[in-house]
Amino acid sequence: MSTTEQSLVTDHSQATADAAHVHGQKYNGTIVPDKSRAERLMSFDPEAFGVPNGREENWRFTPMRTIAPLLSLDGGEGGLVWDVPTLPQGVTFTNVPAGEASLRSVRAPGDRASAVAVARSNGAMSLGIAPGTQVAEPIVIGMSGKGEDVRGHLLFEIGAGAEATVVVTRTGSGNYGEFVSVDVGENAGLNLVLVQQWEADAIHVSEVVAKLGRDARLRGSVVTLGGKVVRLNTSVALAGEGARVDLFGLYFADSGQHQEHQLFVDHVAPHCTSRVTYKGALAGAKAHTVWIGDVLIRAAAEGTDTYELNRNLVLSDGARADSVPNLEIETGEIAGAGHASATGRFDDEQMFYLRSRGISEAQARRLVVRGFFADLIREIGVESVEKGLMVAIDAELEQVASEQRAAGEE
Structure with a gap:
């Protein structure tokens, strides 16, 4: 939907949501999908997927020409610069051979780009946390691109009863295809923060797959915030009874940027909880964001x-936000299920109110956007990241203001 034409606001609550938004029909109060989200192909073989053309459901919003290099089995010989801190006892960061890395992944890739990433990565890097290890301070790992063509395979392996916060920052430039496996053991807790602050020409396509054991969190x-095209797919399987996942997302797209986030929360086991909250801001010509949220509640x-x-x-005018929530339910014995989606323009009345009290337009815009993101930033739980994000958002707003001034001058 083009937000320059109108403002789209939808709010869908509880398991009885309109079937048009879940791609299925209702039968005795339960939504029966036309085709289950879980039926999509998963394979480590890139050729099993073929080369997508953009007409497929999971590729229909993506600029295919731009990401084409990451779908090819050629290339990927470049590298990244890693910044890994001194790790506490019970935490390791090691290289895993290719065959073993596939066996230790929680599942196979769900699209060609991530299958190619595994095939061309020549192994994986694994961050392992031993069972029962309690890591007090955040583990912050930096990844910086040097403008090269790179493929990556990452493993996060959290042992039973362990607790940790891990932050991974992506900066620099390059074409980066990636597959990430997250295995959270029984009664373990992981706070995983992935920050994309690439340079303006970077292309990043990634799939993150997670499996949670019994009572895992x-x-x-x-x-x-950065990159020319960033496409992140996140899938979480709540495989153990009593598991809980909270997924948060913050994105800011400016002129010419494409930022895409697709999520799949798979409720496999009983008595599990999931919460998903993503917020985005857009400004500038051809800024485009995509959010797709699929939730499956199995029988x-x-x-x-x-x-x-x-x-x-x-x-601003010229920006487009696509938002598609989907809910698929195979049992009526649930505690609650619902989704909501809204896209709206910057409130002119709010701007007038602030300007009438002597606040400049730039400062008023900053206050509104800061307020829009504030609760989400607090959920990250890492003070250094939270402070850095406020600075980064202010920088994004200053760039928008600068582009608007330049356009006015022309």
Whole structure:
């Protein structure tokens, strides 16, 4: 939908949501999908997928020509610069051979780009946390591109009863295809923060797949501010009874940027909880964001409690936000299920109110956007990252203001 033409606001609540938004039909109060999200192909063989042309459901929003290099089995010989801190006892960061890395991944890739990433990465880097290890301070790992063509395979392996916060920052430039596996053991907790602050010409296509054991907890935060095209797919399987996942996302797209986030929360086991909250801001010509949120509640997942929310704030003409929430339910024995999606323009009345009290237009815009993102930033739980994000968002707003001034001068 083009937000320059109108403002789209939708709000869908509880398991009885309109079937048009879940791609299925209702039968005795339960939504029966036309085709289950879980039926999509998963394979380590890139050729099993073929080369997508953009007409496929999971590729229809993506600029295919731009990401074409990451779909090819050629290339990928470049590298990244890693910045890994001194790790505490019980934490390791090691190289895993290719065959073993595939066996240790929680599942196979779900698209050609991530299958190519595995095939061309020549192994994986694994961050392992031993069972019972309690890591007090955040583990911050930096990845910086040197403008090269790179493929990567990452493993996060959290042992039973372990607790840790891990932050991964992506900076620099390059074409980067990636497959990330996250295995959270029984009664373990992981706060995983992925920050994309690439240079303006970077292309990043990634799939993150996670599996949670019994009573496991995952807090996953995704922050996307840079790059020409960034496409992050996140899939979480709540495979053990009593598991919980909280997924947060913050993105800001400006002129010419494409930022895409697709999510799949798979409620496999009973009595699990999931919460998804993603917010994005857009400004400038051809800024484009895509959010797709799929939730599947399987027949065995009785007692499920799930909710997903997406909000988009359009700051200028020429920007487009696509938001698609989907809910698929195979059992009526649930605690609650719902989703909400809204896309709206910057509020002119709010701007007038602030300007009438002596606040400049630039400062008023900053206050509104800061307020829009504030609660989400607090959820990250890492003070240094939270402070850095406020600075980065201010820089994005200053760039928008500078482009608007230049356009006015012309």
